[in-house]
Amino acid sequence: MARYDFVIAGAGLVGLSAALALTRQGLKGLIFDHGLAPSGASATTQVLGLDRSPRVSAINPVSVNFLTQLGVDPAFFDQAGCAVSGMTVWDGDGSGELSLPSAGYIIENHRLLNAVFNAICQPSIAEALTQQFEVGIVDLQQNDATVSITLTTGETIESGLLIGADGSASRTRDLLGIRSVAWRYDQTALVCVSETALPHQGIARQSFTPEGPLAFLPLPEPNHSVLVWSSTQAQAQLSCSDKEFSAMVSVHSARALGSVTAIGARAVFPLQQQHAIRYTKGRSVLVGDAAHSIHPLAGQGLNLGFADVIGLSQAIENLRLDQRQSLSEALRRYEAQRRPVNLRMTAATDLLKRVFDPPSPLLRLARSTGMRWLQDQTRLKEALSLAAAGHL
Numbered sequence: 001m002a003r004y005d006f007v008i009a010g011a012g013l014v015g016l017s018a019a020l021a022l023t024r025q026g027l028k029g030l031i032f033d034h035g036l037a038p039s040g041a042s043a044t045t046q047v048l049g050l051d052r053s054p055r056v057s058a059i060n061p062v063s064v065n066f067l068t069q070l071g072v073d074p075a076f077f078d079q080a081g082c083a084v085s086g087m088t089v090w091d092g093d094g095s096g097e098l099s100l101p102s103a104g105y106i107i108e109n110h111r112l113l114n115a116v117f118n119a120i121c122q123p124s125i126a127e128a129l130t131q132q133f134e135v136g137i138v139d140l141q142q143n144d145a146t147v148s149i150t151l152t153t154g155e156t157i158e159s160g161l162l163i164g165a166d167g168s169a170s171r172t173r174d175l176l177g178i179r180s181v182a183w184r185y186d187q188t189a190l191v192c193v194s195e196t197a198l199p200h201q202g203i204a205r206q207s208f209t210p211e212g213p214l215a216f217l218p219l220p221e222p223n224h225s226v227l228v229w230s231s232t233q234a235q236a237q238l239s240c241s242d243k244e245f246s247a248m249v250s251v252h253s254a255r256a257l258g259s260v261t262a263i264g265a266r267a268v269f270p271l272q273q274q275h276a277i278r279y280t281k282g283r284s285v286l287v288g289d290a291a292h293s294i295h296p297l298a299g300q301g302l303n304l305g306f307a308d309v310i311g312l313s314q315a316i317e318n319l320r321l322d323q324r325q326s327l328s329e330a331l332r333r334y335e336a337q338r339r340p341v342n343l344r345m346t347a348a349t350d351l352l353k354r355v356f357d358p359p360s361p362l363l364r365l366a367r368s369t370g371m372r373w374l375q376d377q378t379r380l381k382e383a384l385s386l387a388a389a390g391h392l
């Protein structure tokens with residue numbers, strides 16, 4: 001029976017980064033995914049001769065630094081993404097606005113996935129890391145010394161550590177019997193590549209519309225952004241014509257970006273928040289969306305997943321240096337470090353979502369007043385920028 005130091009279920013961005021981090025520590029592992037190996041984006045739009053995808057993420061400087069240390073070329077971020085210098089949010093009715101300095105990149109998920117996957121395929125990593133695609137997890141058993149994992153191929157493998165990085169519907173989490181608390185929102189995220197009359201100037205923008213938050217995340221081309229509308233009306237927005245949709249969006253973007261032309265396919269993602277009641281059991285541990293998923297309003301889900309991997313790889317490194325601790329103690333330390341931080345971000349995002357949801361007139365007044373007050377609070381704005389950058 002094949003035996004590894006670690007096995008990772010799920011080769012999304014968080015699982016791949018965990019595989020890279022642990023292999024770089026000298027461990028031998030296997031990563032498997034029930035999907036295909038990364039190749040490209042599924043629904044792209046031609047923008048000035050380039051394929052652009054509407055699935056993008058805001059990656060904060062801590063995540064950029066982490067990925068660079070893992071072997072992603074630092075030049076990749078400037079070549080493939082759009083550097084962000086600030087963010088502006090405003091009340092849809094124009095009564096409040098807040099601008100914060102910001103850093104990091106907006107980057108298409110498939111380009112980032114390919115970059116991390118390329119790093120994994122480098123010979124020095126590939127010789128210590130086995131990859132399997134179109135393979136899922138069927139069962140797992142664990143004792144004090146090992147985890148036995150049965151795959152959909154019928155093969156059973158043994159590992160010292162199992163990492164569940166298989167996303168918000170994690171089968172690993174279910175097989176471990178770890179419950180999660182989930183709450184759905186009445187909103188669906190609609191994403192679409194768009195062209196704006198005015199240049200974005202590297203600013204990420206969000207308007208709080210009556211239907212829900214509408215974000216414009218800048219792409220490398222000065223007049224192109226991905227719009228993400230977390231909305232109660234996504235089905236209607238999905239089925240209307242391009243012209244009607246563009247007119248709908250332009251109403252909310254006019255003050256910052258001028259009129260908007262939606263180009264390319266619109267895609268929707270149901271929104272929910274979910275948090276596992278624990279992250280570890282025996283020799284198994286959860287990271288990324290398998291442990292927690294949050295509303296995209298604050299653009300932090302993936303950043304939290306990378307921060308989990310940083311925390312987990314530190315816990316494993318400490319274990320190597322101090323062999324008096326057991327693996328389960330090291331995993332519990334990881335959980336004690338990461339769960340409160342992730343819960344705080346989940347709670348903050350939920351609060352933002354509720355405050356900015358189609359609000360009562362009273363809440364709307366409080367929201368606009370709060371935004372105007374915050375706009376003048378330099379210290380507090382610095383603290384918010386640091387939090388968004390992953391430093392708090």
Ligand SMILES: Cc1cc2nc3c(=O)[nH]c(=O)nc-3n(C[C@H](O)[C@H](O)[C@H](O)COP(=O)(O)OP(=O)(O)OC[C@H]3O[C@@H](n4cnc5c(N)ncnc54)[C@H](O)[C@@H]3O)c2cc1C
Pocket residue numbers: 009010011012013014015032033034035056057058059135136137165166167168169170171172189191228269287288289290293296298299300301302303304305
């Ligand atoms: C519209 C939208 C916008 C967002 N914007 C941002 C943003 O700006 N910034 C940010 O930080 N985050 C953002 N997020 C959140 C971010 O996309 C997620 O937090 C992140 O992708 C989670 O990564 P993951 O690797 O943990 O999970 P996933 O990306 O879900 O990957 C899980 C992997 O596991 C595989 N898998 C699933 N089940 C099995 C199984 N049984 N066996 C084997 N493999 C399996 C899947 O095929 C997949 O490859 C956004 C989310 C949405 C919906």
